[in-house]
Amino acid sequence: MDSAREVSDGRLTVEGFSVAARTFADRWKIHNQAFPPWSWIPLINRTLLVSNKQEEGYLSLEKIIILSSLDEIPEDESLNVATDCSEKEESIDHTILVPTLENEPHYYDFHIVYSASYKVPVLYFRGYCSGGQPLALDVIKKDLPSCSVSLLLESKWTFITQEEHPYLNRPWFKLHPCGTEEWIKLLSQSSSSSGCHMPVELYLVSWFSVVGQVVGLRTPLQMLN
Amino acid sequence: MTSQETASFLKGEVFFCEAEREGVTRKRMAKEAVKYVWEGAIPLQIYLHKSDVASHPAPPPALVLAPRIGYLPLLIPLIKPYFKDSLPPGEDSIWFDYKGFPLKWYIPTGVLFDLLCAEPERPWNLTIHFRGYPSNILIPCEGEDSVKWNFVNSLKEAQYIINGNCKNVMNMSQSDQEDLWTSVMNGDLDAYTRLSPKLKMGTVEDEFSRTTSLSSPQSGQVVAETDVAGQVKTARIPVRLYVRSINKDFENLEDVLEIDTWDDISYLNRPVEFLREEGKCFTLRDAIESLLPEFMGDRAQTSGEERSMDDTEEADGSRETGEIKLVRIQGIEMKLEIPFSWVVNNLMNPEFYLHICVLVKAPQR
Numbered sequence: 001m002d003s004a005r006e007v008s009d010g011r012l013t014v015e016g017f018s019v020a021a022r023t024f025a026d027r028w029k030i031h032n033q034a035f036p037p038w039s040w041i042p043l044i045n046r047t048l049l050v051s052n053k054q055e056e057g058y059l060s061l062e063k064i065i066i067l068s069s070l071d072e073i074p075e076d077e078s079l080n081v082a083t084d085c086s087e088k089e090e091s092i093d094h095t096i097l098v099p100t101l102e103n104e105p106h107y108y109d110f111h112i113v114y115s116a117s118y119k120v121p122v123l124y125f126r127g128y129c130s131g132g133q134p135l136a137l138d139v140i141k142k143d144l145p146s147c148s149v150s151l152l153l154e155s156k157w158t159f160i161t162q163e164e165h166p167y168l169n170r171p172w173f174k175l176h177p178c179g180t181e182e183w184i185k186l187l188s189q190s191s192s193s194s195g196c197h198m199p200v201e202l203y204l205v206s207w208f209s210v211v212g213q214v215v216g217l218r219t220p221l222q223m224l225n
Numbered sequence: 226m227t228s229q230e231t232a233s234f235l236k237g238e239v240f241f242c243e244a245e246r247e248g249v250t251r252k253r254m255a256k257e258a259v260k261y262v263w264e265g266a267i268p269l270q271i272y273l274h275k276s277d278v279a280s281h282p283a284p285p286p287a288l289v290l291a292p293r294i295g296y297l298p299l300l301i302p303l304i305k306p307y308f309k310d311s312l313p314p315g316e317d318s319i320w321f322d323y324k325g326f327p328l329k330w331y332i333p334t335g336v337l338f339d340l341l342c343a344e345p346e347r348p349w350n351l352t353i354h355f356r357g358y359p360s361n362i363l364i365p366c367e368g369e370d371s372v373k374w375n376f377v378n379s380l381k382e383a384q385y386i387i388n389g390n391c392k393n394v395m396n397m398s399q400s401d402q403e404d405l406w407t408s409v410m411n412g413d414l415d416a417y418t419r420l421s422p423k424l425k426m427g428t429v430e431d432e433f434s435r436t437t438s439l440s441s442p443q444s445g446q447v448v449a450e451t452d453v454a455g456q457v458k459t460a461r462i463p464v465r466l467y468v469r470s471i472n473k474d475f476e477n478l479e480d481v482l483e484i485d486t487w488d489d490i491s492y493l494n495r496p497v498e499f500l501r502e503e504g505k506c507f508t509l510r511d512a513i514e515s516l517l518p519e520f521m522g523d524r525a526q527t528s529g530e531e532r533s534m535d536d537t538e539e540a541d542g543s544r545e546t547g548e549i550k551l552v553r554i555q556g557i558e559m560k561l562e563i564p565f566s567w568v569v570n571n572l573m574n575p576e577f578y579l580h581i582c583v584l585v586k587a588p589q590r
Contacts, residue, residue, distance in 0.1 A: 116495040117382050117463070134361065162364055164329070166494060169487040171364040
């Protein structure tokens, strides 16, 4: 299957994923400087099993601090997110750290991984304390926006599930991919500038504008142009 | 067929001789193969971990026959009675290890055995723990419900790969889903064969059946997209590949060192694109090559197969590209020339995944 220039069935090829990942990471870096940039982790670092033909990998955003002071900052509807600047002084300038409350900060890692089975991206994430102890789902739920919590309660097994990371041999949480291609199709149909088709490179930007909200990460509108 | 005939049949030896036989015999042999797979079992000798022993003397190990297509947590009701009087007070969180190596409970038992025991160990000696679940390594297991959910999830994924959607699984009635799961749990092939057509999984014709114009494909096989003329072109086959890489040369399988960590095993959950070309047979080798191109370069060899004249040149080639030492499916060491369609139709697990264990000698870098 050649890598299509456009997506019309809501699905991605593995080459399309690499292309879309590059665009997503580039635009994020420019328009979303409140966060650190996403890194591309080539699979060759992780497993032996990489085809020489294409560079396969996944996107990684790590050590995002999510603080509990959600209610106190009304103009920002997403979670109050800060970044961990304490160790990496050489990295880009980010927002100032909001002072922590009596609860210690929770750290989150996010990986956007391509599913060869479903031909769509999948979001994996995990939370942990400063000591590295993993956070349980009910603790994470308190950090999530309230609408995704109610969805979670409705269908325990089909929304956020705990599964093994496809490459890291550790338990992570996964956003279930079933149905992704349906709403991506809807998104591409409603984008009037390109008719019914979405250019491949915009796939992840559009996808994340929906999926990111579930875990409290907003996509600035400028990224979608 | 005697069991010995069945065994050599599955090794592909008898299969090629049988190629001239009539269709009826072949159909019967295929049914035998599936039955053989469902009846496959591994004798386990399970020791209670010493930190969980609260009685004196320590209890003797439990002896259990574990179905290959089953999962370790499903054995717990059989095992626990052996040990319940020895356990310290408190709640159980059960897990298994092999020589200290925690076992992933959602991998079918037969696959774990084929992968972790280079030289098959019978009985297979495992340790059971009732406390101290390693939740930083293993995803949690809440007994049969977790195993069932994992099975259904894999089934949906397999159906998505084969049919392009998972609506048949999703639309299955609750009681049918329950019955399907129960048939797998109990190893009841008859019940499973009655229920699995409701999944309406597409089919891939056995490439040998096609050439001798056998009747319609059997249920439980896997699918192909057709072009306008109705010619079968491509299909996607659900495959889970487990690769163990060894750095040193070894003569015997028993010399292969133990695994320390799951990071030593490369796991690939990726469909094989099955290509149908006129006059060519898509073999198991072709399938593995599509997933592991590094190990199947032009000069890569498989151990035990005929080598060409210039051995020294071959040796250099395999040093660059790595070498497949062993391919095991359902405990059988496979010849790579077998048609992949046959492998899929006969050796896949009940959730429609084909689990392939590969032992490779790593390329020198």
